[in-house]
Amino acid sequence: MSIATLADILEIPGFYKDANCVGENQDLFFPDRGGSTVKAKAICKDCDVREECLEFAVERKERFGIWGGKSERERRAIRRERRQKQEKKS
Numbered sequence: 001m002s003i004a005t006l007a008d009i010l011e012i013p014g015f016y017k018d019a020n021c022v023g024e025n026q027d028l029f030f031p032d033r034g035g036s037t038v039k040a041k042a043i044c045k046d047c048d049v050r051e052e053c054l055e056f057a058v059e060r061k062e063r064f065g066i067w068g069g070k071s072e073r074e075r076r077a078i079r080r081e082r083r084q085k086q087e088k089k090s
């Protein structure tokens with residue numbers, strides 16, 4: 001039996017402790033519709049956990065925000081591309 005960590009309970013992904021966005025204004029990552037994503041993407045660009053972050057959001061079908069340097073629209077395109085590749089294989 002394992003004991004859940006606080007991060008598990010709060011659903012904070014493990015990679016977040018190494019994230020570039022810790023301490024940044026989180027509103028940058030969740031702009032209003034049509035708002036700029038430039039600053040958030042610039043912060044993500046050099047983040048050590050970018051791949052994990054993007055995968056986390058893609059897997060969860062996260063609908064909001066910039067994750068792994070990608071917008072929801074870009075993540076949807078990634079899922080679509082993966083689905084198409086999978087369909088070609090079968």
Ligand code: SF4
Nearest residue numbers: 019021044047053068
């Ligand atoms: S990739 Fe961006 S949103 Fe994800 S943890 Fe890093 S800085 Fe934060």
